[in-house]
Amino acid sequence: MEKTINISLKVWRQRGPKEKGAFETYSLEKISTDTSFLEMLDILNEKLINEGKEPIVFDHDCREGICGMCSLYINGHPHGPDEDVTTCQLHMRKFKDGETITIEPWRSAGFPVIRDLMVDRTAFDKIMQAGGYTSINVGGAQDANAIPISKEDADEAMDSASCIGCGACVAACKNGSAMLFVSAKVSQLALLPQGRIEAAKRAKAMVAQMDELGFGNCTNTGACEVECPKNVSISNIARLNREFLKAKFKD
């Protein structure tokens, strides 16, 4: 049988990057607990539009937890109170009847608010452009089996590659540090022979770009790892530190 709840929402509204934002409270009645969190926001927006008000702007795309587009800092947790899921995979059954839900954008100097709950995450693209790739000449791809890779390395590279670049790590970190993201992107290539060739250059370039964009310094609190919807481990951060220090000492 379908269960419904009545909730009240405290949502951050901000008209533009330079304007001052504030919380506004909305109430919603008879929300099915089978509704996803973003569907609940869709219902609210429909209500707001029918009332002639401005709908709430928020990021979303695939709605199946793989694109990394959705964000939202819900009740003190990036991606909400559920574990290892993105906001789009969060459902209203995680909330109680009569509960007040606070919804905020990611807050960090590196991610300025565009409008309401939508933040500018171009900073992550810039870090990727600085070196998060392998340079390969065009032509026929080499046979994959020609380069043997141990199962352990392949698995660990795959775990690092599960990062979807949503930015929850930055949102959760008290220092606004992007180290979990950068370390995952450095690790996914540093663990594989194809990525090894440019490993030193990559680590230096990506860290330099990260620092330049105003992200904070890692103090190893591990909040990023706890909130990461893809369970990316902070052992990646140790690897990034190692790669970076090794590269710098070699110079």
Added chain:
Amino acid sequence: MSWLLNSSIGRKFIMALSGCALVLFLIFHMCMNLVSFISMDGYIMICEFLGTNWYAVAATVALVGLILIHILYALFLTLQNRRARGGDKYGSSNLTDVAWSSKNMFVLGLVVLAFLLLHLYDFWFKMMFAELFAGKIHALHSIVVLPAEVGGHMNMLFGNPIKVVLYLIGIAALWFHLSHGVWSMFQSSGFNGRTWLPRLKVIGTIVATLICLGFAIVPIIFYLRSLGLGIL
């Protein structure tokens, strides 16, 4: 080598290195302290050895340099991190479940620093500093504690329960600081991985506990002795 100053990882590496050197000093200091209630004669010998000799003075200067580096970098990093958090603060409090000490390293550091200043006044100022400058500054004559008198000085100092409590508070803050700091320095310098991460956390807690127990036991024993309990 400007990258040590200019990059976030470089700065954290400096924190890890200076922290590591300070942890080694703490272990050395703690072992010395233990001698004080095992054999006072032995402890007086150590105090003479590390008194006003040139190598002890040189080591003290180096140690002050290390502590200053650790504090200055901490200040710099903390200010930078606050700026990176951005203008608007979160309205809802952060509920992410992380170790309390890891979020409060700077405040814990301040408590440790306050304790350090008190401790330096109690011992270093009255012993090394007073002995070095007693010839030049007359006022120091009345407070100077010579190595041979260290036992009496400790009895007097730790006979005061308020002082003992202050020392224990300082040592407790040090435990929290170390419980995050010890494993953290391995993480920051890259000597860590999936297998060693949980191990290093356990090792860090053990090291912090051993150091702090070793430190705490001295004022406690001297206080109990001042109560006149014959067994100690």
